[in-house]
Amino acid sequence: MTTIFLIGFMGAGKTTVGKLLAHSTQKRHLDLDVEIEKKVGQPISQIFSEQGELSFRKIEHESLKKSMDQNAIVSTGGGIVLSASNRALLQEFSSEVIYLKTDPTVFIERLKRDTKNVRPLVTDKSVEEISAIYLPREVLYESCANFTVNTSLYSPKEVVREILAYLNKKEQML
Numbered sequence: 139m140t141t142i143f144l145i146g147f148m149g150a151g152k153t154t155v156g157k158l159l160a161h162s163t164q165k166r167h168l169d170l171d172v173e174i175e176k177k178v179g180q181p182i183s184q185i186f187s188e189q190g191e192l193s194f195r196k197i198e199h200e201s202l203k204k205s206m207d208q209n210a211i212v213s214t215g216g217g218i219v220l221s222a223s224n225r226a227l228l229q230e231f232s233s234e235v236i237y238l239k240t241d242p243t244v245f246i247e248r249l250k251r252d253t254k255n256v257r258p259l260v261t262d263k264s265v266e267e268i269s270a271i272y273l274p275r276e277v278l279y280e281s282c283a284n285f286t287v288n289t290s291l292y293s294p295k296e297v298v299r300e301i302l303a304y305l306n307k308k309e310q311m312l
């Protein structure tokens with residue numbers, strides 16, 4: 139039973155790739171943002187504006203804990219690595235942590251176009267401000283990951299293909 143976690147910055151494609159990967163592996167797909175919205179009964183943007191980021195992070199931590207033993211494909215939110223206890227959960231549990239690495243110019247462009255999903259941390263922010271959120275996170279994504287795919291030049295399907303190749307190779311080595 140392996141739970142596969144997708145980590146990476148906003149716009150890396152964790153939600154999109156998670157759905158496709160779940161389909162290919164016939165595993166259940168869990169998106170922590172969706173789980174949080176269901177639990178609270180409010181969209182992420184409203185949780186941030188009414189309860190604040192700290193409250194969101196606490197619910198996010200509980201949702202991560204709940205997802206650990208689900209044998210699922212888990213799309214995390216980009217801020218999951220900020221908490222040391224979340225990083226410990228990701229690293230200690232026998233799971234795969236896959237980092238969808240994306241160049242800032244690419245995720246900034248994707249975020250600009252993705253008007254359907256309101257991400258409170260990037261709304262109305264300049265390129266410099268978004269980069270300042272990303273930079274300290276980069277090392278945290280890298281420290282948690284078992285495998286990294288640079289998604290900048292790949293379509294979501296190609297990212298899934300890379301992940302499946304990695305998982306198959308690993309299985310053959312066991």
Ligand SMILES: Nc1ncnc2c1ncn2[C@@H]1O[C@H](COP(=O)(O)OP(=O)(O)O)[C@@H](O)[C@H]1O
Nearest residue numbers: 148149150151152153154248252289292293294
């Ligand atoms: N590999 C990709 N190439 C081009 N666009 C992508 C890719 N992955 C995701 N996108 C697009 O970028 C936006 C953000 O994707 P999403 O899956 O929500 O990212 P995340 O969950 O990491 O924030 C969406 O509009 C999605 O269609």
Ligand SMILES: O=C(O)C1=C[C@@H](OP(=O)(O)O)[C@@H](O)[C@H](O)C1
Nearest residue numbers: 147148149171215216217257258
């Ligand atoms: O990076 C972050 O701090 C966040 C990322 C979002 O998820 P995505 O990475 O799926 O956009 C969502 O959890 C929230 O807006 C905060």
Ligand SMILES: [Mg+2]
Nearest residue numbers: 152153171213
């Ligand atoms: Mg997402």
